[in-house]
Amino acid sequence: MIRWRGTLYRFHPLFTLVMLFSALTGYLVEALTLFGIVFIHEMGHTAAAMGLGWKVREVQLLPFGGVAVVDELGTVPLHEELIVALAGPFQHAWMILFALLMKIVAPSSLEWWNYFIEVNLMIGLFNLLPVLPLDGGRVLQCLFGYFMSYYRSLWLTTWLSLTLSAFVIGFAIYGWFSNQLPLNLLVIGLFLLLSNWFSYRQLPFLFFRFLMSRGQRVSRLMMRGTLAQPIVVARQQKISNILKLFMREKYHLIYVMNEKGRIQAILPEQQLVSGFLDGKKPGSAVSELFM
Structure with a gap:
């Protein structure tokens, strides 16, 4: 070292x-x-x-x-x-x-x-190759981030990487049955599989870090004149589920609708993030923030 x-x-x-x-x-x-x-x-x-x-x-x-x-x-x-x-x-x-x-x-x-x-x-x-933690996997995750939520981009690239890692291992084992075992390919496949399994276990931590940085990131987006992207939810929707809809290059206004389809509240995203980080239970409904 x-x-x-x-x-x-x-x-x-x-x-x-x-x-x-x-x-x-x-x-x-x-x-x-x-x-x-x-x-x-x-x-x-x-x-x-x-x-x-x-x-x-x-x-x-x-x-x-x-x-x-x-x-x-x-x-x-x-x-x-x-x-x-x-x-x-x-x-x-x-x-x-x-x-x-x-x-x-x-x-x-x-x-x-x-x-x-x-x-x-x-x-x-x-x-x-589009497999984490390789560079292609990082690039794919960034490209996903331009048109889907951060949480979904994390989840999708991790599971895609797990699948492709398993395919590499399967291909190496197939070579073993053909008396041509590519040992280096098997070792690399196992390394990628273990790395991505560890990344899968780390998803909650990565998402929490993303939420912790949202305040500073939103301030920069607003200074650039980025238009807010609305998220429309029912009042009984869980805060944790709404947070998973946040995109990296957008800031959001959350429109909370009641059972009659009327807007009951308009919340800036940071209010949800703060409420979640300040101790709200993951299963808390968004309506608890404005009742």
Whole structure:
């Protein structure tokens, strides 16, 4: 583990196993090349996050990329998350262009540069798969956030990632019955499945963090002149269910209707958030805020 400028950098156990196995089997140069590519990939994420003012607490290096541990996910504008997510795969583009140039300048090292390009393509394309915590999964979650609620985007991408992770494991097991067990694919599938199961268990925490940041985010949206998006609910609707309708790039006015279809109250979203965070039970009805 290395700490630099307040950020902890450490190898994931998977990466450590790959490095040790490569050294024992005589592929140390290839392993060091892999490490360099993965490190540059993750530094792309880190540089973009820090450039936007994010606090990067930890960077975990994996054989196929990395994971940056930050507190800003779900609390910043969607375009910032898109920039940070795409900054990693973007590094492979310039590294491949550089390698193509070096193939012309230094043809004596043609075989190594071909390997360098192949690994860059493999890691770059793999990270664009729509599976969390890969970059493609982050991008998909951001795109969902533009037209659906934050909670639904979290739930949908997590379950999609769980399904695809299980598919990867199933494909690897199928290879076992065909006497061609891709062990690396099985390990990656298991890692993705466990990561997404942990993310699923963390959904309440992520949603709570989103609600905690809504006051500051709504103030910025209103200063930009963003139009309010109404949410029409019945008075007996649960506060917790209404909060799950909130979108990241909108602020909301909640129209509470009575049994006769008349507007009984118009509540700013922060009143619901405050009521929920101040100790209202999850099953409390919205009418309890204005009765």
